[in-house]
Amino acid sequence: MSTAQSHKPGRKKSRSLFQLRQDIPDRVFFAAGFVIPVVLLLMWWLVTSLGLVKPLFLPGPLSVVGEGWRQLTEGILFEDASVSVYRIVVGWAVATVVAVPVGILMGNYRIVEGLFEPLISTARYMPVVALIPLSILWAGIGDGQKILILFLGTFFQQTLMIMDNVKNIDINLIRAGQTLGFTNNEILRRIILPAALPGIWDTFRITIGWTWTYLVVAELVAANSGLGRRIMDAQRYLSTDTILFGTLFIGLLGLLTDYLFKRAGKSLFKWSSQTR
Amino acid sequence: MMTSAKTAAPTISVDGVGRNFTVSGQTLVAIEKIDLDIQQNEFVSIVGTSGCGKSTLLNMIGGLDEPTSGEIRIEGKPVDGPGRDRGFVFQTYSLFEWMTVEKNIRFALEKSSFARAEKDELVAHFIQAVGLSGFEKAYPKQLSGGMKQRVAIARALVYKPSILLMDEPFGALDAQTRGMMQELLLKIWEDHKVTVVFITHDVDEAIFLADRVIVLASRPGRIKKDMRIELDRPRSYEVLTDPKFAAYKREVLTDIREETLKALSAGQG
Ligand SMILES: Nc1ncnc2c1ncn2[C@@H]1O[C@H](COP(=O)(O)OP(=O)(O)O)[C@@H](O)[C@H]1O
Ligand SMILES: [Mg+2]
Numbered sequence: 001m002s003t004a005q006s007h008k009p010g011r012k013k014s015r016s017l018f019q020l021r022q023d024i025p026d027r028v029f030f031a032a033g034f035v036i037p038v039v040l041l042l043m044w045w046l047v048t049s050l051g052l053v054k055p056l057f058l059p060g061p062l063s064v065v066g067e068g069w070r071q072l073t074e075g076i077l078f079e080d081a082s083v084s085v086y087r088i089v090v091g092w093a094v095a096t097v098v099a100v101p102v103g104i105l106m107g108n109y110r111i112v113e114g115l116f117e118p119l120i121s122t123a124r125y126m127p128v129v130a131l132i133p134l135s136i137l138w139a140g141i142g143d144g145q146k147i148l149i150l151f152l153g154t155f156f157q158q159t160l161m162i163m164d165n166v167k168n169i170d171i172n173l174i175r176a177g178q179t180l181g182f183t184n185n186e187i188l189r190r191i192i193l194p195a196a197l198p199g200i201w202d203t204f205r206i207t208i209g210w211t212w213t214y215l216v217v218a219e220l221v222a223a224n225s226g227l228g229r230r231i232m233d234a235q236r237y238l239s240t241d242t243i244l245f246g247t248l249f250i251g252l253l254g255l256l257t258d259y260l261f262k263r264a265g266k267s268l269f270k271w272s273s274q275t276r
Numbered sequence: 277m278m279t280s281a282k283t284a285a286p287t288i289s290v291d292g293v294g295r296n297f298t299v300s301g302q303t304l305v306a307i308e309k310i311d312l313d314i315q316q317n318e319f320v321s322i323v324g325t326s327g328c329g330k331s332t333l334l335n336m337i338g339g340l341d342e343p344t345s346g347e348i349r350i351e352g353k354p355v356d357g358p359g360r361d362r363g364f365v366f367q368t369y370s371l372f373e374w375m376t377v378e379k380n381i382r383f384a385l386e387k388s389s390f391a392r393a394e395k396d397e398l399v400a401h402f403i404q405a406v407g408l409s410g411f412e413k414a415y416p417k418q419l420s421g422g423m424k425q426r427v428a429i430a431r432a433l434v435y436k437p438s439i440l441l442m443d444e445p446f447g448a449l450d451a452q453t454r455g456m457m458q459e460l461l462l463k464i465w466e467d468h469k470v471t472v473v474f475i476t477h478d479v480d481e482a483i484f485l486a487d488r489v490i491v492l493a494s495r496p497g498r499i500k501k502d503m504r505i506e507l508d509r510p511r512s513y514e515v516l517t518d519p520k521f522a523a524y525k526r527e528v529l530t531d532i533r534e535e536t537l538k539a540l541s542a543g544q545g
Contacts, residue, residue: 194374
């Protein structure tokens with residue numbers, strides 16, 4: 001094979017990284033992910049250390065790291081993070097527990113889709129921030145209200161995505177089940193559900209990312225701790241280093257969640273031709 | 277056809293069957309009226325241009341769809357939904373990806389009344405019959421297209437249906453694999469004696485396999501030709517160069533070409 005391919009013997013073939021749709025070495029791919037963040041970091045550092053912008057508008061990287069260290073050593077970070085993670089997990093889990101059955105039924109029964117689809121499609125465009133006053137009226141000012149906001153930010157979109165996951169399975173799997181004599185109920189539980197599960201898992205991964213993005217909204221009002229709350233408080237005192245650190249930290253936690261879901265999905269669904 | 281003694285009902289009897297679909301308020305006549313009797317152990321291929329109603333017909337025989345008019349009977353009994361007297365193989369591999377080869381096949385036996393030991397035996401037998409020994413514990417993802425379709429065939433036969441319905445089962449395979457699968461299918465058919473209805477758009481494949489080739493006319497679907505294939509059995513690939521084969525092929529191709537031209541001029545191609 002190799003002799004047939006090398007037109008110019010002796011020359012080591014260094015394939016260009018810019019071939020349409022061509023794979024590149026894993027290590028190069030991985031390293032590429034750091035290029036832009038590192039460049040941005042350098043620019044950030046340069047701009048601030050040269051005094052081109054006032055620290056009020058953009059504090060230097062070191063002072064953001066310093067802020068992080070302060071929060072860590074004073075125990076604030078851990079407290080904030082645990083409160084927020086708790087709210088995220090519960091809000092997302094409640095949304096998921098409702099969205100999975102509703103989405104699965106919508107994906108399988110046109111009548112259920114007809115019942116819910118118009119409502120959910122409308123609701124998903126509701127500005128969740130605008131619902132804060134109502135959410136306080138309904139759920140008080142405790143954790144329940146935060147969880148309600150996270151639920152509202154996650155549930156509608158998630159339900160529609162799960163419906164699509166279910167619809168995307170090969171119709172012939174269902175037909176195969178019918179020809180083998182299984183009842184609708186058995187087909188639902190033993191064929192449709194497992195077949196749709198890798199896709200649903202991916203929806204889980206994506207939607208929990210969205211739940212993270214609603215954290216600040218959830219902790220906007222009537223919260224005295226939490227990562228989002230810390231950012232909003234910092235706004236009042238114009239402590240931009242706290243704002244920046246908080247935002248980056250939420251981003252990092254989101255990234256971590258994403259990674260965990262990806263890893264878990266890979267090992268749970270080894271059999272799936274979708275996971276690679 | 278005069279099979280005088282014991283004139284049992286045909287295995288499959290399609291009696292004046294029509295099927296309309298409603299597409300955005302309009303009635304689409306997918307199948308106008310089809311009459312077709314298929315005898316026990318017969319191997320029947322159905323060919324026709326795409327969209328002429330082949331799948332619709334097969335689905336109705338399989339009980340996955342209902343005729344708008346007419347009736348389909350299996351061994352004299354009207355079809356009322358899918359049944360374990362019929363096995364189905366689809367063009368998409370339609371395997372249960374989360375189950376191993378063995379479990380996929382065994383899953384098909386769940387609704388059977390065979391004893392446990394018998395089931396084990398059947399699974400083992402069919403894995404061997406489709407040439408997948410050694411792959412019992414493999415997952416579908418790890419198999420090639422041809423191997424996947426062999427699992428699907430085993431799954432459709434393991435519960436001992438008397439009829440095997442196949443909807444372009446080899447349509448997604450490359451030419452070489454396809455040839456191997458055709459020979460394998462003929463061997464299984466000869467060993468297990470089932471009635472096969474085989475849909476394909478490959479004329480060679482249709483003739484090579486079948487006792488009878490049915491050509492469907494399109495829009496609305498109806499039978500254009502019902503042709504007996506008098507080639508020796510057992511068949512091997514050598515038959516492909518037989519002059520009789522070429523004559524059959526010419527006849528079917530002429531029909532299909534006519535239908536395709538009609539469809540094109542009707543702006544439906
Ligand atoms: N569920 C359905 N709803 C509406 N139209 C359908 C449906 N199934 C098939 N048809 C139409 O019926 C015709 C025959 O389809 P089909 O049996 O799948 O053709 P073939 O298998 O020969 O390619 C096509 O015009 C197709 O669009
Ligand atoms: Mg078809």
